[in-house]
Amino acid sequence: MKYDFDTITDRKNTFAIKYDLASARNKPTDAISLWVADMDFPTAPCIQKALAERASHGIFGYSRPDNRYFDAIKGWYKRRFGFDLHDSWITNTPGVVFAIATAVKAFTQENDSVLIQKPVYYPFFNTIKNLNRKVVNNPLVLKNGHYEIDFDDFEQKITKENVKLFILCSPHNPGGRVWKNDELKRISEICLKHNVLVVSDEIHSDITFGDNKHTIYASLSKEAEQNSIICTAPSKTFNLAGLQFSNIFIPNEKLRAAFQREIDRTGYDEPSLMGVIAATAAYSDGEDWFEQAKDYIWENIQFTKSYVAENCQKIKVIEPEGTYLLWLDFSDFGLPDKEIDTRILNKAKVWLDRGSMFGTEGEQFQRINCATPRAILEQALKQICTEFSRSSN
Numbered sequence: 001m002k003y004d005f006d007t008i009t010d011r012k013n014t015f016a017i018k019y020d021l022a023s024a025r026n027k028p029t030d031a032i033s034l035w036v037a038d039m040d041f042p043t044a045p046c047i048q049k050a051l052a053e054r055a056s057h058g059i060f061g062y063s064r065p066d067n068r069y070f071d072a073i074k075g076w077y078k079r080r081f082g083f084d085l086h087d088s089w090i091t092n093t094p095g096v097v098f099a100i101a102t103a104v105k106a107f108t109q110e111n112d113s114v115l116i117q118k119p120v121y122y123p124f125f126n127t128i129k130n131l132n133r134k135v136v137n138n139p140l141v142l143k144n145g146h147y148e149i150d151f152d153d154f155e156q157k158i159t160k161e162n163v164k165l166f167i168l169c170s171p172h173n174p175g176g177r178v179w180k181n182d183e184l185k186r187i188s189e190i191c192l193k194h195n196v197l198v199v200s201d202e203i204h205s206d207i208t209f210g211d212n213k214h215t216i217y218a219s220l221s222k223e224a225e226q227n228s229i230i231c232t233a234p235s236k237t238f239n240l241a242g243l244q245f246s247n248i249f250i251p252n253e254k255l256r257a258a259f260q261r262e263i264d265r266t267g268y269d270e271p272s273l274m275g276v277i278a279a280t281a282a283y284s285d286g287e288d289w290f291e292q293a294k295d296y297i298w299e300n301i302q303f304t305k306s307y308v309a310e311n312c313q314k315i316k317v318i319e320p321e322g323t324y325l326l327w328l329d330f331s332d333f334g335l336p337d338k339e340i341d342t343r344i345l346n347k348a349k350v351w352l353d354r355g356s357m358f359g360t361e362g363e364q365f366q367r368i369n370c371a372t373p374r375a376i377l378e379q380a381l382k383q384i385c386t387e388f389s390r391s392s393n
Contacts, residue, residue, distance in 0.1 A: 003289055005041050005296040008373050022351070031351040032380040037173070037325060039239040039371035043278075044289035047238060050281035051274060063273040065092065065280075072283035073247060079287075080206065083216050089251050091260060092271040094244040096203050096231040097123045100167060103199045103229050104131050106262035107255075113161040117149065118359030121173045121201070125359070128167075136161045139361050140175060145318055147175040149183060155190045166191055168200040171207070171214060174327045174358055174367045176320030178212040181220070188217075188224040197255075198228045203246075206237040206290065208322040209298050218251060226252045229259065236324075237290055238282040239371075245275025293371075297324045300370040300377055307378065312385035324371040327355075330364050333388065337363040348387040350380045 011019045018036045022029045042048065070087045077083040093099045100123075104114060110132040116124045117138050125135045138154045140147040157163065168187065171178045179187075191198050200217040208214050218225040233246035250256035282290075304326060308315045316329040330340045341354045344366060355365030370377060 001292055001296070003045075003292050005293060006373050006375070008376060009040065009042060011040065027351050028346060028349055031345060031349045032376060032383070033351045034369045034372060034377070034380055035351050035353045035367070037236065037369055037371075038241050039293070039324070040373060040376065041239060041293060041371065043239045044282065044286040046285040046289070047240070047278050047281045050277050054274065054277045060273055062270045063276060064270055065276050068284075069276055069280045072280050076283040076287075077216070081214065081216050081219070083219050085249065086251070088253075089249050089256070091248045091250060091256065091263070092275075093246045093248055093263065094268065094272070095235075095241075096201055096233055096246050096248075097127065098268075099229070099231045099246060099248045100124070100199055100201065101127045101131065102259060102262045102266075103197075104128060104133060104165065106258045107197050108133055108164045112165075113163045115154075115157060115161075115163045115166040115196070117169065117172075119174060119355065119362035119365070120169050120358055122357045122359075124167050124169070124201075134161070136163055137359070139359075140172075140177075142318075145316065147172065147177050147318075149187075151186055151190070154187070155194070158190065158194045158196055163194070163196050165197045165199060168198055168217065170200050170202050170217065171204045171322035173204060173323055174325055174353075174355075174362070174365075176318060176323055176325065176327060178208050178214055178321040181215055184215055184217060184220055184224075188220050188227075192223055192227060198224070199231065200228055201231045203231065203233050203236050204323040205232060207294060207297070207324055209294075209301075209320065212321040214322065218249060226255075228252075229255065234279045234282045238278070238286055240275070240278050240282070243275040243278050244272045245279055247279070297371050300324075300372070300374055301326060303374060304368070304370060304377065304381060307381045308385065311381075312388050315385070315388065324369060326368045326370055328352075328366045328368055330366065330388070333364075335364070340364060340366070343387055344384060348383040350384055 018033045074085045077085050113134045113136045114128045115136045117140050128135045136157050138157050205214040218228050218230050230249040235241040305317050314332040318327040337356050353367040355362030
């Protein structure tokens with residue numbers, strides 16, 4: 001392997017929330033931290049080089065993307081997804097959650113209903129609540145270790161609750177689903193039928209495994225294209241979350257104008273200079289690094305499955321089709337959700353994301369981040385399995 005993903009990089013005292021906020025959040029400072037969704041790998045050398053060169057310039061004034069960025073991102077999406085982007089479709093925001101909140105404010109009114117599918121990334125429903133909208137839930141159905149959409153309930157909720165906007169998580173976090181074309185087409189049919197705008201969070205879209213291929217929602221049809229806002233970023237793919245730069249695709253001119261008006265109300269204007277530099281380098285020259293990082297992550301996922309099967313069979317791993325986040329099912333222990341979390345955090349000394357944070361549907365689950373050197377992952381699994389083996393005896 002050309003790139004080294006095994007070397008452990010010390011991230012403490014680097015302002016990393018994953019490591020430096022333990023005390024502030026009342027977590028044990030000696031716990032192995034595998035909760036927040038960023039990688040423990042240094043980003044691609046081409047990105048580091050581009051950032052270093054720009055830093056040496058010494059001037060960090062107001063900046064905007066130019067053709068170098070637009071050509072790079074259009075090339076990336078054409079090569080990897082067969083998706084033809086137009087410069088005018090692209091809006092930049094500090095992050096995907098910022099974009100989702102912007103869309104909720106721009107296209108709904110207070111007390112309007114917004115649909116989500118729990119268990120799902122918790123900022124979805126927190127954002128909806130904070131903006132005084134109504135959260136409507138179409139729970140995903142777990143069948144044989146695989147999440148599915150209840151389309152009857154999906155449509156019934158839309159009509160009964162007069163839903164205005166649907167936030168799709170694609171690929172799904174934390175369930176690991178990469179939605180198939182027929183599933184996405186069914187979503188589109190229902191949303192178009194009932195005039196529901198689709199905001200598709202596709203931040204994990206590059207990270208898919210095996211034969212699972214991500215479909216950009218806007219590529220389904222002309223109608224889906226004109227009824228969607230696609231939220232992407234280089235942050236998960238290249239470990240750039242701290243640079244506060246996302247790519248939002250809005251083909252519909254009227255939607256784009258309304259979205260931009262809402263951004264203007266926040267006072268946000270020029271994007272992060274270093275975000276632009278990093279994204280341009282990533283989409284231009286980072287593909288080889290990313291493919292090797294993805295292979296390493298997949299090997300980590302397989303390692304996790306094998307380790308758990310050999311050392312603590314009651315922990316069930318939901319097979320991921322995408323993302324570097326694994327959804328672990330502890331329900332066979334018959335323990336309350338809070339006790340599971342307490343034992344993992346305070347006894348096993350591993351900090352994961354508690355499943356109930358993603359909705360009640362996530363109770364007795366935990367989310368673990370596999371984008372870390374294998375030695376860290378192995379030690380975390382060892383500590384978890386040692387603690388929970390006691391429940392099996």
